[in-house]
Amino acid sequence: MKKGIFVAAGVIALLAVMIWADRKFPPATVPAASASATPTDAPTVSLKDLNGKDVTLQQFKGEVVLVNFWATWCEPCKVEIPWMIEFQQKYSPRGFTILGVSMDEDGRKAIDPFLAKERFDVGGQKVAMSYPILLGSDAIADKFGGIIGLPTSMLFTRDGKKVKTIVGLVNHDDISKAIESLL
Numbered sequence: 001m002k003k004g005i006f007v008a009a010g011v012i013a014l015l016a017v018m019i020w021a022d023r024k025f026p027p028a029t030v031p032a033a034s035a036s037a038t039p040t041d042a043p044t045v046s047l048k049d050l051n052g053k054d055v056t057l058q059q060f061k062g063e064v065v066l067v068n069f070w071a072t073w074c075e076p077c078k079v080e081i082p083w084m085i086e087f088q089q090k091y092s093p094r095g096f097t098i099l100g101v102s103m104d105e106d107g108r109k110a111i112d113p114f115l116a117k118e119r120f121d122v123g124g125q126k127v128a129m130s131y132p133i134l135l136g137s138d139a140i141a142d143k144f145g146g147i148i149g150l151p152t153s154m155l156f157t158r159d160g161k162k163v164k165t166i167v168g169l170v171n172h173d174d175i176s177k178a179i180e181s182l183l
Contacts, residue, residue, distance in 0.1 A: 039161030043143040047101065047134040050108060050115075055099070055134055057160060064096045064182040065156040066175070067144065069136060071103045072114040074150045076169045081129060082120040083172050087179060088131040089122070094183045095158065100129065101136035103150060108135070157182055 042057040042065075049055050057065060068084055070077035088098050104110035111133060119126035141147045144154060148167060155164040155178055164178055 039157065039163045040145075042156050042160040042162060043145075045140060045143040047099075047136065047140060049132060049134055050111065055132065057099075057156065060097060060099075060156075061160055062095065062158055064091070064158055064179060066096075066098045066179065067101060067154045067156065068098055069101045069103055069141060069144075069147050069150055069152040071150050072110050073104070077151045078118075078120075080151060080170055080172075082122045083170065083175075085120055085122045085127055085130050087176065091179055091183060096179060096183060098131040100131055100133045101140065102133055103136045103141070103147075111135075155179070155182070 044056070044058070046054045046056050057067070066084075066087070068080075070081070084098050084100065087096070102111050115129060115133065119128055145165075151169065153164075153166045153170055153175070154162050155166075155175070156162050163182070166175065
């Protein structure tokens with residue numbers, strides 16, 4: 001009997017703490033782009049690709065770009081990678097690209113084996129990541145305005161304006177519509 005009372009009291013205390021924390025620290029949200037949102041310029045930043053070459057967002061002027069911050073250990077990132085591959089395949093002929101910015105602290109030591117091993121189901125086929133992978137860091141993320149979690153995706157127009165930021169797993173249909181609206 002006493003054990004049941006302690007368990008019930010513990011559950012009630014836990015719920016009270018969760019409710020308090022939810023009110024005290026509401027989840028971070030990033031407003032979606034709307035007609036009234038002011039697009040911001042793409043940051044002037046140079047990232048290294050897996051071959052050590054410099055890559056800038058300015059190189060992709062004229063294309064719609066989705067910058068996707070991810071990591072090999074991030075489970076939600078692994079959920080959306082097949083969608084990213086799909087978008088790259090579907091929209092790249094129309095002037096679209098994804099830049100996958102890996103936030104793995106071990107850099108290539110973590111990324112290379114992941115890319116060599118992992119295959120993702122896209123349209124019933126097992127395929128590798130098919131878009132450029134770049135090496136990220138906290139300093140790089142700060143140039144994009146900072147990120148508060150992985151995955152984080154930022155959508156840029158053909159003229160290099162950031163119009164949308166998604167923190168967490170993207171909604172497949174919503175991001176697809178957003179990409180199509182810019183192409």
